[in-house]
Amino acid sequence: MRTLEEIQIGDNIGPEPLFLEKDRVRAYCNAAGLAGVPRFTDDELARKEGLPGMITPGNMSAALIGKLVTDWARPANARLIRLGTTYRSPVLPEHHLSLQGFVTQVDHGERTAELDIWIENEDGDRLVTATATVKFPPKA
Amino acid sequence: MALDFDPAIIGKIFEETDPVAVSAQEIRDFCAAVGENNPWYTDEDAARKGPYGELTAPPLFVLTFRNGRQFFQNIPRFGKGGFDAGRDVEFLKPVRAGDQITLVSHVKEIYEKTGRSGAMYFVTVRSTVKNQNNEVVAHIDHRFMGRL
Numbered sequence: 001m002r003t004l005e006e007i008q009i010g011d012n013i014g015p016e017p018l019f020l021e022k023d024r025v026r027a028y029c030n031a032a033g034l035a036g037v038p039r040f041t042d043d044e045l046a047r048k049e050g051l052p053g054m055i056t057p058g059n060m061s062a063a064l065i066g067k068l069v070t071d072w073a074r075p076a077n078a079r080l081i082r083l084g085t086t087y088r089s090p091v092l093p094e095h096h097l098s099l100q101g102f103v104t105q106v107d108h109g110e111r112t113a114e115l116d117i118w119i120e121n122e123d124g125d126r127l128v129t130a131t132a133t134v135k136f137p138p139k140a
Numbered sequence: 141m142a143l144d145f146d147p148a149i150i151g152k153i154f155e156e157t158d159p160v161a162v163s164a165q166e167i168r169d170f171c172a173a174v175g176e177n178n179p180w181y182t183d184e185d186a187a188r189k190g191p192y193g194e195l196t197a198p199p200l201f202v203l204t205f206r207n208g209r210q211f212f213q214n215i216p217r218f219g220k221g222g223f224d225a226g227r228d229v230e231f232l233k234p235v236r237a238g239d240q241i242t243l244v245s246h247v248k249e250i251y252e253k254t255g256r257s258g259a260m261y262f263v264t265v266r267s268t269v270k271n272q273n274n275e276v277v278a279h280i281d282h283r284f285m286g287r288l
Binding site: 024033063070078082083 | 166169170172173174175176178180189190191192198199200201203204206223224225226227228229230231
C-alpha cells in the first residue's frame with residue numbers, strides 16, 4: 001500500500017495476533033498514569049470489583065488499535081485523524097486475541113479512508129470495536 | 141423514568157488542569173508498552189520524512205493525560221453504577237516531547253435510550269487538549285453509560 005489510489009473498499013488490515021502479558025498491561029498503566037487503579041494491575045483486587053481478574057484499560061486497547069492503523073498508514077505517509085472506540089466486553093490479559101479490520105470507505109476528494117477495526121477473542125467475540133479515519137497526503 | 145439533572149451542567153467547564161510537561165522518556169515508555177516500533181516516534185531522520193515532519197508521540201498518547209480531580213466528581217451519575225463505553229478522539233496536532241499540555245472538560249450531552257434490556261443513560265464528557273501555544277491538540281469525547 002503506497003497511495004490512496006491503490007486502496008479499495010474491503011481491503012483487509014491484519015489480522016495480527018495479540019497476547020497481552022499482565023506485566024505489559026502494568027507497563028502501560030505505569031506509562032499512562034493508571035498504576036493506582038487496581039482493576040488494571042491486580043487480579044485479586046479486580047475480582048473484589050466483580051471482574052474475572054485484572055482487565056486491560058480501554059485506553060490501552062485504543063492505543064493498540066491506533067498502532068494497527070498507523071502501521072497500515074505508514075507506507076503512504078498517511079495520518080490517523082480520528083478514532084472512535086466502543087468497549088463491549090472487558091479485554092483480559094493472557095488470552096489469544098487478534099487485531100483486525102478492513103477499509104469501509106475511500107474518499108478521493110478529501111483523500112481519506114474510513115476503517116472498521118476490532119479486537120477479537122478466541123471465540124470470535126468482538127471485545128472492542130472501532131472506526132478510524134486516515135488522511136492521505138496530496139496526490140504526487 | 142426521566143433523567144433528572146440540572147440542564148445548566150451541559151457545557152459547563154469543570155476546570156482547566158495545570159500544564160503537564162511531556163518528556164521524551166514518557167513517550168518511550170508508552171511506545172514500549174504498546175509495542176510501537178514506528179520510527180516516526182523514535183528516529184529524527186525518519187520523523188522528518190514522515191507526515192508530521194518532526195518527532196512526535198503516537199496519536200493515542202493523548203489518552204494518557206489525566207483530567208483533574210473535579211472531572212469524576214462532576215460527571216452526573218444515574219441508576220445503578222455505569223461503565224466506560226468508549227472514546228471518540230479527533231487528532232488535530234501532534235504531541236511532542238517538551239510540550240506543556242492542559243485539559244479543559246465539559247459535559248457535552250446526556251440522554252436516555254430504551255433498548256431490549258430496558259432503559260439506559262448515556263453521558264458524554266468532552267476534553268479539549270491544548271498545548272503551550274494554545275493550539276488544540278485533540279478533542280476527546282469520553283462516553284459513559286449505565287442502566288436506569
